[in-house]
Amino acid sequence: MHQEITELLPSLRRFAYSLTGSMPDADDLLQNTVERLLVRSRPDDVDLTKWAFRVCRNVWIDECRARKVRRVAADKPELSEGQVVDGEHHTTQQIEWNRVDAAMAELPQEQRQIISLVAIQGLPYKVVAEILEVPRGTVMSRLARARVALRDALAPANMRTES
Structure with missing residues (x-):
C-alpha cells in the first residue's frame, strides 16, 4: 500500500492545492491526508484512489470547520518553483x-x-x-x-x- 500511496502523491497534491488555493496549505493537507491513510486501515473492497481522495476532502473539511475561516488565496506561489x-x-x-x-x-x-x-x-x-x-x-x-x-x-x- 505504501507504494500505491507514493504513486498517488502528485494527484493528491494537485487536489489538495485545488481545495486550499495555497501551496503551503496544500502541502500540510497532503501530509495530514497521508498520515491518516497510513494510520487507518482501508475499508474492504474500496479502491485506494477513491478512498485517498475522499480522505483528503474530509481532512480539508475538518480543518475548515476547526478554523471556521474560509481562505481566499490572493498570493499563490508559482507551480513551477525553481525554474528560471x-x-x-x-x-x-x-x-x-x-x-x-x-x-x-x-x-x-x-x-x-x-x-x-x-x-x-x-x-x-x-x-x-x-x-x-x-x-x-x-x-x-x-x-x-x-x-x-x-x-x-x-x-x-x-x-x-x-x-
Whole structure:
C-alpha cells in the first residue's frame, strides 16, 4: 500500500492545492491526508484512489470547520518553483495562470472540487460521484455551473454574458 500511496502523491497534491488555493496549505493537507491513510486501515473492497481522495476532502473539511475561516488565496506561489524562464511567453502564461487561479478561488467549494477532479485530475463522473458521495447528476450539474462561472470570469470584460 505504501507504494500505491507514493504513486498517488502528485494527484493528491494537485487536489489538495485545488481545495486550499495555497501551496503551503496544500502541502500540510497532503501530509495530514497521508498520515491518516497510513494510520487507518482501508475499508474492504474500496479502491485506494477513491478512498485517498475522499480522505483528503474530509481532512480539508475538518480543518475548515476547526478554523471556521474560509481562505481566499490572493498570493499563490508559482507551480513551477525553481525554474528560471525568461520571455514574453512566460509572462503571458503566468498572467493567464493567475487569472484562472483567481477565477477558481471565486467558485464555491463544491464546484471547485468537481472542476479539480474532472478537468484537472481527469476522473470519470462516476468516480467523482463516489469520492464526493453525491449522485452522478449532481456532479454533472455542478460541473456545468462551474464551467459557466469560469467562462464568465475569464471572458474579456466586453464579452461577458449577463446572468
